[in-house]
Amino acid sequence: MEVCPNTRTGENPNGILGQLQQIMMDNVSVFRNADGLNNALKKIAELKDRYKKVKVVDKGNCFNRNLLDVLELGHMLELAEVITLGALKREESRGAHYREDFSKRDDEKFLHHTLFRCSGKDREPEYFTKSVSITRFEPKERKY
Amino acid sequence: MKCKFIIYRFDPAKDTAPHFDEYEVEAEPSDKILDCLNKIRWEHDPTLAYRFSCAHGICGSDALMINGRVELACQKLVMDFKTANNFVIEPLPFFNVVKDLVVDLKPFFNKHRRIKPYLINPDAPPDKERLQDRQIQEFIEPALRCILCASCTASCPINRVNENYAGPAALLRAFRYVFDPRDTATDERIESLNSEDGAWGCRTMWWCTDVCPKGIPVTKCIGQIKRLIKEKDKLKNALGEYMEDKNV
Ligand code: SF4
Numbered sequence: 001m002e003v004c005p006n007t008r009t010g011e012n013p014n015g016i017l018g019q020l021q022q023i024m025m026d027n028v029s030v031f032r033n034a035d036g037l038n039n040a041l042k043k044i045a046e047l048k049d050r051y052k053k054v055k056v057v058d059k060g061n062c063f064n065r066n067l068l069d070v071l072e073l074g075h076m077l078e079l080a081e082v083i084t085l086g087a088l089k090r091e092e093s094r095g096a097h098y099r100e101d102f103s104k105r106d107d108e109k110f111l112h113h114t115l116f117r118c119s120g121k122d123r124e125p126e127y128f129t130k131s132v133s134i135t136r137f138e139p140k141e142r143k144y
Numbered sequence: 145m146k147c148k149f150i151i152y153r154f155d156p157a158k159d160t161a162p163h164f165d166e167y168e169v170e171a172e173p174s175d176k177i178l179d180c181l182n183k184i185r186w187e188h189d190p191t192l193a194y195r196f197s198c199a200h201g202i203c204g205s206d207a208l209m210i211n212g213r214v215e216l217a218c219q220k221l222v223m224d225f226k227t228a229n230n231f232v233i234e235p236l237p238f239f240n241v242v243k244d245l246v247v248d249l250k251p252f253f254n255k256h257r258r259i260k261p262y263l264i265n266p267d268a269p270p271d272k273e274r275l276q277d278r279q280i281q282e283f284i285e286p287a288l289r290c291i292l293c294a295s296c297t298a299s300c301p302i303n304r305v306n307e308n309y310a311g312p313a314a315l316l317r318a319f320r321y322v323f324d325p326r327d328t329a330t331d332e333r334i335e336s337l338n339s340e341d342g343a344w345g346c347r348t349m350w351w352c353t354d355v356c357p358k359g360i361p362v363t364k365c366i367g368q369i370k371r372l373i374k375e376k377d378k379l380k381n382a383l384g385e386y387m388e389d390k391n392v
Contacts, residue, residue, distance in 0.1 A: 014186035058191040060157050063243040066190040 010053030013066075013073045020047055020073075020080055028084050033100040037088045044081050051077055082116040082125050089114060089127060094139075105141055147171045147222060147229040149184060151192065154241050162241070164232075165189070173223035177231065178206055181217060194245035201357060204293030208245055209234035214295040216357045236298040252294045255310050259318040259337075264329035274326045287320040287365055289358045296352030296362055302345050309345040310337075312352035312362045318342075319365040322372060334373055343369040 023043045027036035051074060058066035092106035093099050112132055116125040147169045154162035167184045178199055185192045197203040199218045206217040211225055211232055225231065239247035265274070290313060297303055297311035310318070318337055321327045337343045343366055352362040 012186070012190055014190075060155060060191075060243075062156060063193045063246045065185065065193045069185075069190065 010050065010055050012057070013051075013054050013069045016047050016050055016054065017069075017073055017076070020044070020076060023047075024080055024083075028080070028087060030096075031098055031100055032087050034088065037084050040084045041081070041088070044077060044084065048077050048081070078118060078123070078125075082118075085116065085125060085127065086114045105139075107139065111139065145171065145173070145229060147180060147231065149180060150230070150232045151184070151245070152234040152241075153192075153244050155191075155243055171222050171229075173221065175222050176218050177208075177210055177215075177220045177222070177233070178217040180222065180231070181233070192245075193243045202291060204291030207236055207293040207295045207298070207357070209237060214299050214355045216293060216295070219357050236294060238298045238304055239294070249294055251307075252297055252311070252313070253292075255297070255314040256292065256317060259310060259314045259321075260329070260333070261314075261317045261321070263321070263324075263327055265326060266328065276324070276326060280323065280325060284320050284323050286360045287316050289360055290316055291358060293357060295355045295357060299351045299355045301349055301351060302347055306340065306345060308341040310342055312346070312366065315343060315346065315366045315369065316360065316362050319369050322369060331376075334369075334376055337369055338373050343373060346370070 023040050027040035054070055054073070056067055056070050058064050087097060087099075090097060090110055091099065091102045092110045093103050094105050094110065113130040115128050115130055117128065118125050120126065149167045149169055150164050151167065152162055153159075153165045167188050169180050169183050169187075171180050171183070176199070178196055181192070181194055181196075185194075194208070194217075195205040196218065197205045199206075201216055201219045204216070207214060208217050209215075209232075210217065210220060211227055214236065217233075222229065233245065235241050235245045235247045239249060239251065242248050292313060294313060296316075297313050300309075300312055302309050303311045315337070318333060322330055322333050322337070327333075339345075346363070346366045348363055348367070350363050353360070353364070356362055
């Protein structure tokens with residue numbers, strides 16, 4: 001209960017959840033582009049703001065589904081943000097990540113893992129990369 | 145269209161006895177019962193407690209009593225019921241209720257653990273894998289489909305009168321290991337299944353087979369264990385007689 005103090009008097013989690021689903025479906029789905037991704041980032045930030053005041057109705061400590069929903073939603077918002085940020089950074093198309101504005105693969109710039117760390121006090125995602133060790137399967141162009 | 149849901153509610157922190165709450169939900173005929181429960185939780189009452197995870201009949205966590213029959217809420221659709229869009233949702237029978245539709249499954253998993261649900265074979269594993277005979281694989285395949293949803297054990301009448309009875313789900317898992325030639329503990333397994341708390345507890349009432357959401361012939365599999373126990377007994381007796389004859 002400590003993570004969700006009584007002072008939160010905002011809305012229920014489900015409204016934010018529904019909107020998050022819609023935003024991700026519309027902008028961060030199969031076909032992506034910078035406009036859509038930036039748009040999604042802006043909207044996710046708004047939802048994160050609303051989330052700060054999200055309300056927990058159930059104060060019980062026995063199988064509290066409501067609290068679970070609120071905690072899960074918090075994680076979903078953070079994940080949605082880094083998924084979108086990662087897609088925006090990766091200005092190329094690779095595997096299941098397809099950018100309408102960058103339809104070619106770019107090994108020069110992007111043959112690495114995209115990672116984020118939310119370790120700071122404000123939990124702002126911080127971007128970093130890691131090199132790829134290529135073993136059995138060489139990266140190849142997708143031709144289908 | 146409008147659907148009426150009558151749902152079993154019990155919060156140990158507030159209630160001394162369970163009661164039923166009524167909710168009205170807008171649902172499509174093709175909506176799952178689980179979708180409706182989610183709607184109730186989102187739109188009417190966020191405190192409604194129930195288990196679910198994958199929502200596709202794989203995780204086995206949302207077995208509930210729906211209109212008096214044990215079903216997976218994620219596998220049954222609104223249109224599957226001929227009750228004029230009225231639904232009565234209760235927790236799994238037999239188990240203790242933790243809250244609302246959530247039951248305490250510890251006894252179920254303890255029984256499952258008791259039959260040693262893992263491969264016993266002291267030989268060092270080979271380089272690649274322990275190969276299995278195709279026919280035997282086909283024979284035990286139904287048991288591999290079990291998702292441990294506890295529907296069968298909750299429905300089993302024997303399970304209610306003998307709390308030490310392993311119950312259909314555990315026996316089904318035992319069947320899988322008893323007939324797997326890669327497992328070397330067959331004799332010990334058979335020995336421990338040869339009792340009223342094991343395979344002989346089963347009185348072939350078919351309730352487990354009837355409710356199993358994965359369509360597993362649970363009762364038949366338990367029957368195979370019984371058959372094997374009898375065969376081994378016969379073999380032992382024959383051997384005993386032979387030894388006696390020789391001594392005389
Ligand atoms: S045998 Fe069927 S009903 Fe029983 S636990 Fe397995 S899947 Fe569920």
